Amino acid sequence: ADLTGLFVLGSKFSHSCAPNCSWSFGEDGCLEYRAVRPIAPGDLLTFSYVGNGMNLLVSTLERRRRLGSLWFVCRCSRCLGPDLARQMRCPGCGAPRCLPC
Structure with a gap:
């Protein structure tokens, strides 16, 4: 089903490619936010x-492409x-900077 929503709380979050929160839809269809690492008072x-x-597994170039859209x-x-991501070795051939070959 195609659903549309207006998420007032979610619009207050900032973007980061190393985020401190994640989101998911609960069983009731409500958007839920969870901390994925410690957050200090005053942190965004x-x-x-x-x-x-x-997003954590893709290269900087790929993230830039997605964000550019x-x-x-x-x-x-x-x-x-x-x-x-480019410092990981390819699981297929073992070569550096080959994600995936």
Whole structure:
């Protein structure tokens, strides 16, 4: 079923490619937010605008492509730092920077 919603609380969250929160729909259809790591008082609440979970496995280039489709440029610490996904070895051939070959 195609559903549409207006999520007032969710609109207050900031984007990060290294988010401190995730979201999911509960059994009652309500949007639920959960902390995925410790959050200090005063920290911004963040989740990824382009994926929940898989966003952690893709390269910086792929995240930029996805965010670009939303007319959004990310300046989070993960996008400004080294591309950690490209430091993984390919499970198929073992070569570095081959994700996947």
